Amino acid sequence: MHRLFLCEKPSQAKDIAKVLGANRRGDGCWLGSDVTVTWCIGHLLETAPPDAYDPRYKRWVLADLPIVPEHWKMRVKAKTASQFKAVKRLLGEARELVIATDADREGEMIARELVEHCRYRGPIQRLWLSALDDTSIRKALAALKPGAETFSLYHSALGRSRADWLIGMNMSRLFTLLGRQSGYQGVLPVGRVQTPTLRLVVDRDRSIADFVPVAYWAIEVALLADGSSFNAQWRVPEDACDEQGRCLNPALAQQAAAAIGNAASARVVKLRTERMGEAPPLPFDLGTLQEVCSKKLGLGAQETLDIAQALYETHKLITYPRSDCGYLPLSQHGEAPAILQALGRGDPGLAELLPHLDAQRRSRAWNDGKVSAHHGIIPTAAALSLDRLVGKQRAVYALIRARYLAQFLPNHEYDRSQADFTCAGQALRAVGKVIVESGWRRALPEALTPGKGRETQPAQPLPALREGQDCAVAGVTLKDLWTQPPKPFTEGDLIKAMKNVAKLVDDPRLKQKLKDTTGIGTEATRAGIIQGLLDRGYLRKQGKALAATPAAFSLIDAVPRAIADPGTTAIWEQALDMVQSGEMSLEEFVGKQSAWMSKQVQRCVSLRISISAPASPAAAAPWKKKRKTAPRKASASKGSAAGKRAAKPTSRT
Incomplete structure (x- = not known):
């Protein structure tokens, strides 16, 4: 042969x-x-x-x-x-x-x-x-590449495998044995990636449980100009607002609302209009695809990966899905005309969009300097009639296709107008938005268009205004509001948090180190980590949201902080990147992991711990053959129950 x-x-x-x-x-x-x-x-x-x-x-x-x-x-x-x-x-x-x-x-x-x-x-x-x-x-x-060109990938993966083995085998045995000393008879799995991931959810649930809502007040004013109505917002005096510009003094808000309500008009004191432009979002990397599919389609992280893998392997409709990069190589731009033609043939529904596409347009996505081992997930030229795709597969493919099509459309442009008013001694502000060029948003359904959260009020067109103009006061609404707790993680949110772990680390030196790392786990493993925590009964789903079970709280409290710290795991991933680049040898990496793990064993061997039973029978006895039975219901954790109560908006009018 x-x-x-x-x-x-x-x-x-x-x-x-x-x-x-x-x-x-x-x-x-x-x-x-x-x-x-x-x-x-x-x-x-x-x-x-x-x-x-x-x-x-x-x-x-x-x-x-x-x-x-x-x-x-x-x-x-x-x-x-x-x-x-x-x-x-x-x-x-x-x-x-x-x-x-x-x-x-x-x-x-x-x-x-x-x-x-x-x-x-x-x-x-x-x-x-x-x-x-x-x-x-x-x-x-x-x-074909020379084999030596990719050999370092092997050592990086081998380092990951051996680190997982060292932490998993030793720390799982250690905490299982410590658990038995306190009467818990199950196995306590501790992992290099799964334990810090679990801590992210535990910490979030605790922050929800500990959240104390604070009442604040806002005023919305309906104004009329030349027969057109629009809304303005009360601007709280600087000496009477909190860091977010909110009024915490009800008497002050009531006094301002009464004064505005008794006024006949509000005068424009300053007017500014600025042309704004938004570049199209990058093609998807896997983590971003999982995040969007979770938020917009209600899909789990593993479910999204499985669908993307089928679109890649079975249908040949997309490129490699386990990518950590949203950019595209310049060499790939030459294939755009053929891909766009194939997409048009495969879906007659694109007929209205096709005339707006320019295959020669080169968005910011085409950047060799940003491309890693893989490029963004995009459609292939093997497009077929979408009738052969149904349900969730079709929805995920449509998302991937839309992000690609967006690269060949102009920037989205709009005029943002800001009008400042004075009314009965109070300051008001109205913000308006008028779309000038739909651009790349033509390719994305409105419900799937990414928002940046810069505007707190829904977009409204402002009538033609001029400084010094008086606008009639048509109505005043005093709003009695509450600050809201952090939202519980969805699978998509958790994937994003695992990717961007630097934002969750307090140490400024460690935060700086982590900014360019891959975070916790990799694009290929994060979905499996989350699914494993669900299967073992340490996480459970409440609708789209994830909640930590009592066993998760007790396990995170028991293990050494360093093992559960997302920053530690991200530093290990950074070291694996160094192995891949040749800056660190495999032997050095494994040696450091062994020494660190041995030190943790010595520190923990005399601990006394108390562990709650996990929510799943399989977690308590993973060596037993799994049966297809429904998992037992677990009691709600303190974090989840309190968070659920605090998350409900309340009005005291």
Whole structure:
């Protein structure tokens, strides 16, 4: 056999084999002339458990901790052993290997761990795919990378895997054993990523529970000018408002409302109109797609990923979905005319939009300097009739397509007018907005248009005003309002918080370090982390919102703060980026992780903890076979119940 292509999944292998002309089915492979295409089924190997290093580790004993392997071992996964056997045989026969797994660090590890385990020593090339339609596959085949160019991705993924093992195996054993000392008989899973993620929700729920609403007052004034009505807002005197410009003094607000109500008119004292422009939002990265789908479509993070993966693998309609980047390479701009034509053919509903598109337009999205290993998620030229897509798949595809189409439309432009008034000694302000050019918003349905939250009042057109003009006072409304607590996390909000963890860190030096990191977890793993916490009963859903269960509160209170600190996890991700770039060796990274973890074990071994039972039976006994039964109902946590009460708007009129 001359050349072997090693893919990540059977479906991916079938697509590549078809382009290569490898049409004969073999044992765990597709066969062609001097080429064979085989596949993994995710990871065919896994890191060996502690008892593979010493049989005594089958029993969980505090005295055996920490467990730090001197020489790391891998073992074949039992469920996919037959495919491993086929891949091992094919690697032994190959003269040249082309790694064709997913183009990310996890995909690199899936292939490289097999190369190492099976002792393949031949030449290696890398197929770097961003889409699975025939055109994209042919383009990638014509531009194979040297294997050495992506090898550092493997060490980064291996570092991540070993760090997860060290923290998971040691800290989970430690806290499970400490829990047993206090009478709790279940397993307490502690993870490098899942525990800090859980703390984000626990902290948010506590801030909701501890929130004390504060009453404030606002005044809305209806004004008339030349037969047109519009609204203005009372501006609280600087010496009588809080940091957000709100009036906390009811007597002052009532006095101002009475004075304005008794006035016949308000005079324009200052008028300003400014032309504003908004560039189109970038194409989606996975995290942003999950955030928008959660907010606008009510989809969970894992559900969004599964749909995007199907659009990529099964339908070939979008590019690689597990991207952490929304920018596009300049070289990709040349494919725009063909993609736009294909999108128009696939959906007659775009007929009104197509004349406004300019395939030569180059938005800020096209920027080689901003593109990471992957570019933004965009449609491919393999567009098909949308009738073949239904329900949620169609909705997610429409979102991805709309973001791409927006790149070929002008900026959204509007005139923002601000009119300041004086009325009975009180200051009023009216803000108006008139759209001049719809621009890229033509591509996005109004409900899905991103808002920046800069305006506190809904957009209204102002009539033609002039300084010195008097406008009649048509009505006055005194509003009795309450400050609102933080909102509970949705899955989309939590994904965003995991990405932008620097905003949640108080230490200014650490905050600066974290600004350019990948945050907690990666685009490919965040949805699975959240789903795992739901499955284990540490989180539960209340409509779209996520709530921590009592077990989550007690677990976060028990583990060392450093392990649950999102900043610590983000620093580890930053170190993994250094491994990928060659600034730190794999051995140095794992050595630091081992030393840090060992120190945490020593500090915690004498702790006394109290743990509430998780909400799911599976969490208490994860070694037992899962049954398809409904989870038991858990009592509401203090944070969730109090937050629910505080979140209801209240009026005291």
